Amino acid sequence: MKQLVLICLFATLCCGQETFQPASTNVWGAEYPKVDNSGKVQFRIKAPEAKTVQVNFWGYQKLDMTKQTDGVWTITTPPQVPGFHYYTFLVDGIEVPDLNSHAFFGGGKDVSGVEIPEPGTNFYDVQNVPHGQVREIWYHSKVTGTWRHALIYQPPNYDTQIKGRYPVLYLQHGGGEDETGWIRQGRANFILDNLLASGKCKPMIIVMAYGYAGHAGKPEPSFAGKAFGSPEMMKAMQELASAFEDDMVQVLIPYVDSNFRTIADRDHRAMAGLSMGGMETFQVTFDHLDLFSYIGGFSGAAGPLVLGGRKLDVKTDLNGQLADPAAFAKKVHLLWIGVGSEEPKGMHDGLVNLHKALDEAHVQHVFYESPGTSHEWQTWRRDLKEFAPKLF
Amino acid sequence: MKQLVLICLFATLCCGQETFQPASTNVWGAEYPKVDNSGKVQFRIKAPEAKTVQVNFWGYQKLDMTKQTDGVWTITTPPQVPGFHYYTFLVDGIEVPDLNSHAFFGGGKDVSGVEIPEPGTNFYDVQNVPHGQVREIWYHSKVTGTWRHALIYQPPNYDTQIKGRYPVLYLQHGGGEDETGWIRQGRANFILDNLLASGKCKPMIIVMAYGYAGHAGKPEPSFAGKAFGSPEMMKAMQELASAFEDDMVQVLIPYVDSNFRTIADRDHRAMAGLSMGGMETFQVTFDHLDLFSYIGGFSGAAGPLVLGGRKLDVKTDLNGQLADPAAFAKKVHLLWIGVGSEEPKGMHDGLVNLHKALDEAHVQHVFYESPGTSHEWQTWRRDLKEFAPKLF
Numbered sequence: 001m002k003q004l005v006l007i008c009l010f011a012t013l014c015c016g017q018e019t020f021q022p023a024s025t026n027v028w029g030a031e032y033p034k035v036d037n038s039g040k041v042q043f044r045i046k047a048p049e050a051k052t053v054q055v056n057f058w059g060y061q062k063l064d065m066t067k068q069t070d071g072v073w074t075i076t077t078p079p080q081v082p083g084f085h086y087y088t089f090l091v092d093g094i095e096v097p098d099l100n101s102h103a104f105f106g107g108g109k110d111v112s113g114v115e116i117p118e119p120g121t122n123f124y125d126v127q128n129v130p131h132g133q134v135r136e137i138w139y140h141s142k143v144t145g146t147w148r149h150a151l152i153y154q155p156p157n158y159d160t161q162i163k164g165r166y167p168v169l170y171l172q173h174g175g176g177e178d179e180t181g182w183i184r185q186g187r188a189n190f191i192l193d194n195l196l197a198s199g200k201c202k203p204m205i206i207v208m209a210y211g212y213a214g215h216a217g218k219p220e221p222s223f224a225g226k227a228f229g230s231p232e233m234m235k236a237m238q239e240l241a242s243a244f245e246d247d248m249v250q251v252l253i254p255y256v257d258s259n260f261r262t263i264a265d266r267d268h269r270a271m272a273g274l275s276m277g278g279m280e281t282f283q284v285t286f287d288h289l290d291l292f293s294y295i296g297g298f299s300g301a302a303g304p305l306v307l308g309g310r311k312l313d314v315k316t317d318l319n320g321q322l323a324d325p326a327a328f329a330k331k332v333h334l335l336w337i338g339v340g341s342e343e344p345k346g347m348h349d350g351l352v353n354l355h356k357a358l359d360e361a362h363v364q365h366v367f368y369e370s371p372g373t374s375h376e377w378q379t380w381r382r383d384l385k386e387f388a389p390k391l392f
Numbered sequence: 393m394k395q396l397v398l399i400c401l402f403a404t405l406c407c408g409q410e411t412f413q414p415a416s417t418n419v420w421g422a423e424y425p426k427v428d429n430s431g432k433v434q435f436r437i438k439a440p441e442a443k444t445v446q447v448n449f450w451g452y453q454k455l456d457m458t459k460q461t462d463g464v465w466t467i468t469t470p471p472q473v474p475g476f477h478y479y480t481f482l483v484d485g486i487e488v489p490d491l492n493s494h495a496f497f498g499g500g501k502d503v504s505g506v507e508i509p510e511p512g513t514n515f516y517d518v519q520n521v522p523h524g525q526v527r528e529i530w531y532h533s534k535v536t537g538t539w540r541h542a543l544i545y546q547p548p549n550y551d552t553q554i555k556g557r558y559p560v561l562y563l564q565h566g567g568g569e570d571e572t573g574w575i576r577q578g579r580a581n582f583i584l585d586n587l588l589a590s591g592k593c594k595p596m597i598i599v600m601a602y603g604y605a606g607h608a609g610k611p612e613p614s615f616a617g618k619a620f621g622s623p624e625m626m627k628a629m630q631e632l633a634s635a636f637e638d639d640m641v642q643v644l645i646p647y648v649d650s651n652f653r654t655i656a657d658r659d660h661r662a663m664a665g666l667s668m669g670g671m672e673t674f675q676v677t678f679d680h681l682d683l684f685s686y687i688g689g690f691s692g693a694a695g696p697l698v699l700g701g702r703k704l705d706v707k708t709d710l711n712g713q714l715a716d717p718a719a720f721a722k723k724v725h726l727l728w729i730g731v732g733s734e735e736p737k738g739m740h741d742g743l744v745n746l747h748k749a750l751d752e753a754h755v756q757h758v759f760y761e762s763p764g765t766s767h768e769w770q771t772w773r774r775d776l777k778e779f780a781p782k783l784f
Binding site: 028051139 | 518551570604
């Protein structure tokens with residue numbers, strides 16, 4: 001009898017029958033989705049009238065769910081890659097967020113997300129260490145003619161050590177996301193808190209701006225109806241990045257430097273961004289090396305060099321700043337190219353080729369490849385964890 | 393010809409044909425929902441396979457939508473009351489948020505919201521005045537055994553006038569909402585910015601806490617399966633309010649007073665809340681008149697006195713603090729009871745009766761009735777606009 005109890009206990013502990021727990025991304029009290037240690041996820045949605053229901057992990061997979069007799073559709077997925085994944089349900093083809101999940105802004109809309117724990121990893125968890133704060137600011141931009149909203153991370157002790165001044169990292173979200181992404185999905189504040197507590201990086205301010213902009217009085221750049229990577233889409237992206245650059249240089253940076261205790265010089269100013277935010281980073285920083293000396297592209301960099309598949313021409317690309325690698329290395333303390341090993345081929349190859357071209361041209365840079373992850377937040381959390389310690 | 397142009401122009405301006413504009417609550421670039429000056433709303437959702445689709449304004453009305461030949465369901469609603477309204481679609485009975493709308497946390501989930509402008513009103517708009525900031529803090533609570541998240545509004549100039557100290561208003565969301573409600577739905581920061589700019593209130597810090605709590609090691613209080621207003625639900629609410637009170641008094645207030653430049657005494661500390669937050673306010677403040685001297689119940693107050701319909705007993709209710717009205721008026725600078733004129737009968741009558749009983753017992757208080765609004769954010773925005781100028 002005792003043996004049977006032990007066997008049952010063993011089976012329970014090891015075979016995953018009872019190890020499913022509500023996801024940390026769920027709303028208060030929601031039982032599903034549930035996640036187990038292997039990364040499997042159990043989803044539930046009641047839709048008695050529906051003919052087909054799928055769970056839709058954006059860009060990765062659509063999995064058919066099964067209707068139970070009570071009208072609830074269920075699935076236990078194969079193991080998912082650790083990290084944060086956007087998802088929705090497709091109910092007879094309509095995209096439906098899961099009301100059991102908190103909403104996260106991605107793809108231009110508020111959708112569901114599920115956090116798959118990575119065993120042995122806690123660098124983005126809330127831990128018992130001193131915590132920074134995240135501030136919301138509203139500023140009026142003469143460039144866009146609108147009120148703009150940004151989030152700003154201040155390190156622990158910012159309020160108590162009132163004479164301290166800090167370097168600044170400008171950190172941008174990706175296309176379809178917004179200024180909340182790096183906190184809600186990326187957990188950038190906890191990553192910094194944890195790095196700081198273990199003495200691995202310098203205290204810094206992080207500014208997360210709204211990455212969309214249009215020049216006042218002109219039609220807003222739109223991607224509607226433009227194929228991904230097409231010349232038309234790249235042109236709209238360029239217009240957007242140009243307005244974003246003007247707002248950042250003419251309004252946001254002066255605002256931050258006059259409202260926060262920054263060290264307002266190029267040696268203490270960095271910019272990084274993911275995907276579209278990486279493109280914006282390359283645009284802003286290479287136009288303004290008078291303002292920035294640290295540059296990070298997380299799964300994104302100079303647009304045509306990555307998505308267009310064109311080879312880097314050091315003489316002319318990026319304003320010719322790479323033409324003299326020794327001078328560039330003196331001027332730019334860090335040029336970072338990051339990518340996930342499992343990203344879609346065009347993105348992965350584009351970034352690897354950029355890295356190789358930089359190597360060939362003897363341009364000093366750091367190339368980082370996140371193992372096993374795609375164009376997703378786990379890649380960018382790791383980028384930030386490795387990138388931040390190299391700053392300032 | 394000129395006359396015809398003028399007539400067309402007049403028709404366009406006055407007859408609402410062309411006056412529908414995308415709602416301010418929409419995501420970037422979303423055309424629908426559209427709102428006109430009379431408060432009518434146009435909704436759209438594509439659901440070619442659905443048999444029935446309704447738009448569902450919570451607690452108010454469900455309106456049938458009409459299927460067009462392209463599979464898009466449409467409706468132009470009758471005029472809605474100005475302010476913020478939660479809504480979802482009901483597609484064959486499944487509750488579906490509108491992906492064109494930003495998500496707002498209410499009813500325990502992230503759902504859609506539509507802002508109906510109130511003509512002639514701008515007290516909660518972002519205006520060209522100095523803006524405060526909203527901070528996110530994370531603190532560990534020994535009471536709940538968890539990390540807790542709160543939002544804190546700091547008035548303009550908090551960072552520049554670094555010797556200034558400020559009074560504090562603790563401001564709570566309602567049941568089913570969370571600490572983000574007063575900013576996202578309530579626009580409390582803009583209300584304060586505007587009041588301050590016109591010299592109508594004193595600069596203050598506003599703390600918006602997460603209104604749910606359970607004592608560490610005990611099962612979380614749950615409302616699941618409990619009828620609204622039932623003794624079981626009131627008991628769960630009481631347990632929740634008790635844990636919330638302990639966290640607030642033992643952890644949050646000390647945290648705020650040691651991390652922000654507050655004036656840490658009862659004369660400079662207020663608490664108010666809406667609905668469930670009003671109940672929490674009455675619980676916390678009447679237990680701790682050593683800590684608070686301003687009390688606001690916005691569509692919510694001492695639970696059993698409102699929802700239970702029981703008449704106030706000044707001798708025993710609220711810890712007997714009202715038994716000596718003269719002493720109470722000396723101790724408590726403001727007791728505020730607010731309600732919307734169109735609230736559900738139980739809630740409206742409960743609050744009006746509480747107000748009458750306070751009058752009968754000669755307990756000094758302010759009664760405020762928001763004209764034409766129900767148990768909704770427009771009522772509470774107006775409460776805050778009238779309440780804040782009476783503080784400190």
